[in-house]
Amino acid sequence: MYYNFWREGFLVNRNNFNYRWLYSSILVILGISFLFIGSVSAAEKQWTGSFFDQRNLSGNSEQVSMDKINFDWGYNAPSDTMPHYNFSATLKKTIEGEKDYFVQTYADDGIRVKAGNQVLIDRWSGSAGTYNQALLTGLGSGEHVVQTDYYEHTGKAALYAEVVPFGDWYAYYYPNMNLEGTPSNAKVVKAQGDGSLIEDHGNNAPISNVPKDKYSAKYVTAKKITA
Numbered sequence: 001m002y003y004n005f006w007r008e009g010f011l012v013n014r015n016n017f018n019y020r021w022l023y024s025s026i027l028v029i030l031g032i033s034f035l036f037i038g039s040v041s042a043a044e045k046q047w048t049g050s051f052f053d054q055r056n057l058s059g060n061s062e063q064v065s066m067d068k069i070n071f072d073w074g075y076n077a078p079s080d081t082m083p084h085y086n087f088s089a090t091l092k093k094t095i096e097g098e099k100d101y102f103v104q105t106y107a108d109d110g111i112r113v114k115a116g117n118q119v120l121i122d123r124w125s126g127s128a129g130t131y132n133q134a135l136l137t138g139l140g141s142g143e144h145v146v147q148t149d150y151y152e153h154t155g156k157a158a159l160y161a162e163v164v165p166f167g168d169w170y171a172y173y174y175p176n177m178n179l180e181g182t183p184s185n186a187k188v189v190k191a192q193g194d195g196s197l198i199e200d201h202g203n204n205a206p207i208s209n210v211p212k213d214k215y216s217a218k219y220v221t222a223k224k225i226t227a
Contacts (some may be wrong), residue, residue, distance in 0.1 A: 014128060047148075049076055050089035051078055055151040057088045064091075069148065072182050072209075073157040088151040095146055095163055097139040102222035104170040105148070106160040111162065112149040118173075129182050135222060136163065145160050158182045163165075164221075167191045167225075172218045173210040184209040189219065191217045 047069055050061040062081050067093060077084045095101065095115075103120050105115050113121040120134035136146075144163040148161045160183060164170050166190050172183040185207045192198055197219055205212040 001005055002204075033085045038116060045093045045095070047091045049089060051087060051089045052083050053081070053083055053087055055086045055153060057073075057151070058194045058207075059091055064089075065090075069159055069161040069200070070186050071157075071159045072184060072188070073152075073159075075156060078157075080134050083156045085152060085157075087157075089149070089159070091148045091150075092141045092145055093163070095139075097144055098139045099139065100166040100222075100224065101136040101139075101163050101172075102166065102220075103132075103136055103146075103161070103163050104171070105162075106130070106158065106186075107150060108156055108158045108182065109153045111149045111159070111161070113146065115144055118172055121147070124149075124151075128155070129158060130199045133220065160186050162186070162188060166222050166224060167195055169219045169221045171195050171206075172220075173207050174216045175209075175211055176213055179216045191221075195223070216219045 012183065046067055047063050048063075048065040048070065050063055052061050053059045060081070062079060066216045073088055075084060076179075093156050105113060105121060106129060107113050107123070107127070109126040111121060111132065112119070112124050113132075113134065115136055118136075120136060121132045123130065123132055146163050150161075160172070162170055169189040170186065171189050172179075172186045174180060175184050189197060189199060199206065201212075203212065206215065206217065
């Protein structure tokens with residue numbers, strides 16, 4: 001028998017000195033000294049779909065494709081053809097079957113994620129930025145389509161969404177030391193052969209739109225453990 005569980009790790013960078021700790025819902029460990037060396041796991045397929053100039057997934061549309069759904073628009077429009085407020089999007093990608101995944105999202109305002117007829121995340125409501133997560137397991141062979149629907153009402157707009165294989169990590173990065181506000185960027189970090197999380201940014205920023213000092217990061221994963 002196996003259990004699925006979530007784990008989150010946090011890193012706070014204060015100039016050249018890092019405070020790092022890791023916790024999970026099953027086990028709490030403080031003061032672990034991680035060596036963060038690792039590589040980004042590329043998405044298996046691109047996201048493709050449409051943005052709409054109305055918030056109900058209708059109206060004039062713009063076709064798009066992207067490697068990652070990483071958007072912090074703030075008060076700006078997603079493109080020159082879209083409005084600042086009251087827009088929406090439908091984005092799809094295919095993933096391989098016979099694998100286990102977790103879905104990780106952050107959205108301001110509403111979001112819905114489904115795989116086939118299975119609704120994984122259904123938070124079709126306004127928010128000032130909310131994290132959601134779900135498990136996608138027991139997939140049959142072949143390819144499966146994951147669909148992310150999103151809408152923005154008013155105020156700031158942001159959308160992060162990814163389907164990540166079990167054991168790999170999804171990392172959010174913040175331009176402050178307190179994991180506060182909307183993430184400035186995010187990426188998938190491939191786990192090492194032993195399942196560990198490693199990144200080494202040297203004297204550089206961890207990712208674009210994030211400073212090289214005085215930033216923080218949150219790492220999320222899902223794993224299978226024996227009962």
